[in-house]
Every structure is written in structure tokens, then in C-alpha cells.
Amino acid sequence: MSEPSPEVVLGLIQMSCVEEPRRNVEKAVEKARQAASDGAQIVCLQELFPSLYFCQTNDPKFFDLAEPVPGPTSELLGKLAKELGVAIVASLFERDGRDYYNTACVLDADGSFLGKYRKVHIPDDPRNYYSELFYFKPGNLGIKPFATKFAKVGVQVCWDQWFPEGARSLALQGAEIIFYPTAIGWQVVGQEELGKAEYQAWETVQRGHAISNTVFVAATNRTGREDHLNFWGGSFVADPLGRVLKRASHDREENLIVPVDLKTLAEVRKDWPFLTCRRTEEYSL
Template identity: 50%
Template sequence: MSASKKVTLGLIQTSSVHAHAPNVEKTFTHIREAAARGAQVICTQELYTSDYFCQTHDEAHFDLAVEIPGELTAQTGELAKELGVVIISSLFEKRAPGVYHNTATVHDADGSMLGIYRKMHIPEDPGFHEKFYFTPGDTGFKVFDTRFGRLGVLICWDQWFPEAARLTAMQGAEILFYPTAIGVLPDEPEALKREFMDAWEIMHRSHAVANGCYVAAVNRVGQEGEIRFWGDSFVSGPFGQMLAQAGDQHEILLVECDLSLIEKQRRTWPFLRDRRIDAYDGLLKRLGR
């Protein structure tokens, strides 16, 4: 087996307000703290520059979007270079008049922006009216070669689709990051919340098992409008182990991952080897009948 290849992840789990500037200032402060504590790859929660505005249909919320590249991505690049860390940011992107995306940017430790990933799966549920705001992504599933490892980025609703995790892992992703905004509505009982949380955790951990890689889920916290975001950000090991998990309050979760263990895991459980790629044509259909 190859020598140890350890990397420390920093997950920024926090609350947000509607205005852009306070969220950016706070998150940059948290990124600095995470780096000072040893984090090498730092990831924000979903849409960190604002509150979760998708709870209602309001055209004014489109003014929250930023251009990519733009002023914010330039500032993020400067911060990544200064600290020598990789920064994954989840942003509301204005691509063109009337065309907006839920987008993640990846800055390498030298400050360069390696690229973007646009959220592919867009939900439309009570309290989560994202189809009103976001055009489905057209970047495809992507992996980014960074100073500290080969990273894949997916966003929130993408987490429920095993195809997304598989296609990203097949490109060599060692860690799958999921910036997320998930919570419960006020009329949903505590028992149902626990069921939601269990399903959320199980889904992520199953991605880790099926693909033999690390998975990092980064949620937000606090009450925003009708939604109470439950936090509980965590990192799963390549056999679904819960390596570390945050609580339901603000927290910077630091987790050390040994990327050399991916090879060991895939030798023992060679799911990628045993895939029957000759028998999966049905996946390109809506239903199998």
C-alpha cells in the first residue's frame, strides 16, 4: 500500500443573514480560523453569502447573485493564496440576464480558480423553491486536481442521486464535497426530523461505501424564515465510517483524512472493478419499462 497521504478538511457550518457583506466577512474569518487550526481544504455551506432565500418566489432575491469570475472570487483567490489552502465556495451565480445558477467555485492553494461546478439537480419542494431561481447546471460532473488531493464537488439536492456521486468518483475523486442547506419546516415533528437526518446521513455514507472515497457534507444552522437548519455536518470514511460530526450550532469541523486508505479500501471491496458496464443502458431511461 502507498505511504500515508493525509489531508485535513475544514467544514464551515454557520448561520447566515440576508445581506451579502456580513456573511462574506464572517465566513472569511472562519476560513482564517480553520487554516490556523490546520485545515488544508476548506468548504463553505451552500449559498453562504445570503440566507436561504429559496423559501419564497421573490424577484428581488435575484439581486443577491454574483458574477463568476468577479470581485468575490478574486477576494477568495487572494485569501486562498495568503493562507495556502484550497477553498470550496458555494455561490448564487448570475451568468447572464435571466440565467442564474447554484454554483461552487474551487480555488487552489496558490489562489488560482480551478473551475466551477453548477448544481445539476434542482429541487422544487415546500420551502425549497429552487426551480424559480436556478437553471440546471451544464458543467457536467467534475473533479479538480488541487495541491491537497483530487476533489469532486456536488451540491445539496445532488446528494440524493447515486449517479452523480458515481460519475464524479469515476473521474478519480478522492473526496466528494456536498455544500448543503437542509432542515425541517415548523409543522414537522421531531421524529420526522430524525428520519430525515438518518436518511441524509445514510445516503452520504452509502456514496462513500459504493465509491470507496471520503465524503464531506457541510450544512448550515439556525432558523431562517420557516426552516430550521439542523447542521450536523460530517465526514465519512471510504467504508462509510462516521469520522467526525458537528452539532446543531455554529462549528468549524476539522477532520484528518488519509487518502492512501482509498487504495486499500478499493482492493478489499472492488466495486468499481466489478461494475457491469455492459448492462447499464437502462440508466439512460426515465424508467425501466
């Protein structure tokens, strides 16, 4: 296999969803085609993109949305990835026997299924409409990067973004870009100033992961109102200095097409060798 190019073009698909999964998948496929046409080489879809964010309530009927991974949707995306010559990061509701997970899979540009990551940190916050522990078991596959045709990528899912350990683990294993498929927003009825602060914290913590691990970070969020939540969009890509290279709007669907130069990683690490200066022998509790 030839060496990847130092420049990689990311395509983040920020979209709203409806109740019918088929329509959401069709929309995602259409938007992925457009992103590839615009030059994207790695396409990332938002968290649980085939459905509405059903975790606002505890209702057993939503378990019917789950599917095996690999399964029908990942196979469809694998064929699409091969057709377009792109890698795809996709977040799905996984059923594995009697267990259910919030799972992201990675499809390479030849259509191959590189593997999957199961969301490790599961929010249990029904008061704020994030009642995920009712639906998902915590991930049990570990945290590891995937070597796509274009770059070595890591994946964390939404709530994982608030914890530094996943990003650090991926960076130490050679990840160059960390993707965060996300579903997060403001409460429709809530304190406006608090909501603004939460949004700023959300972006800031991920930019911090980019800096402290000298990696690119790409967060893909959904947009639109669903029941009690108004998803704030704001998908973005940050470089290893924490600079936002491009940011999507809050209130509309958007394909964010962002070229990143992987040579930047080595250049920044010469000046800021955070990963090699760690003192793990001093970190024990």
C-alpha cells in the same frame, strides 16, 4: 508540482447567516482563517453561504444577490486561499447573462480559480420551502473533479446528494474526496419524528456514496433558524467504509477540522473493488 501528501486536513465551516451578505462573507473569511490556523488544508463553505436561504419564497428581488463566477466573491476567496495556503470550495448564486445558477467554485492554494460546478438537480418543492427552480437553471457544465494542491476533489451541491450518479461519475474520474455544500433543515412547524428520519436519511445516503464509490465524503450544512426552516447542521466527514470520522452539532456554528488519510482509498479498494467490478453492459434500460 510535488506529489500531494497522503494525509489531508479538511475544514468544514458550519455557520448561521444574516440578511446582509457582507456580514456573512466577513464571517466566512474569519472562520476560514481560523480553520487554516487549526491545520485545515481544504476548506468547504456551506451552500449559498453569502446569504440567507432565500429559496423559501418566490421573490424576484433576490436575483439581486447573484454575481458572476468568477466574480467579486470568488476573487476575494482566491486571494484568501493564496494568503492562507489552502484550497477553498465555495457555493455562490451565479449570474451568467440572463441565466442564474447555484454554483460551486474551487480555488486552489495558490489562489488560482480551478473551475466551477453548477448544481445539476434543482428541487422544486415550494410546499416544503425549497423553491429553487424559480431561481436556478439546472447545471450545464457536466460533472468533473478538480485537482487541488492537496487532493483531487469533486463537488456536488445539496439536492445532488440524493442522486448516486454524480458521486459515481466523480469517483470514476479519480476524485478522492467529494464535497457537498448544503442548506437543509427541519420545518419549524412539522412532524418531529419525520424530521428525525429525514436527517438520518440525509446522512445515510451520503455515507452510502462513500462506501459504494470508495471515496471520502464531506458534507457542510448551515445551522440556525431562517423563516420556515431550522437548518439542522450536522456537517460530517465519512471515510470509504462509511464511518463518520467527525460530526458537527445540530444547533451551533462550528469549524469541523478532520484529517483524512488518502492511502485508505487504495487499501479499501483492494478488499472492495466496486469500481472495477461494474458490469456496465448489463445496465442499459
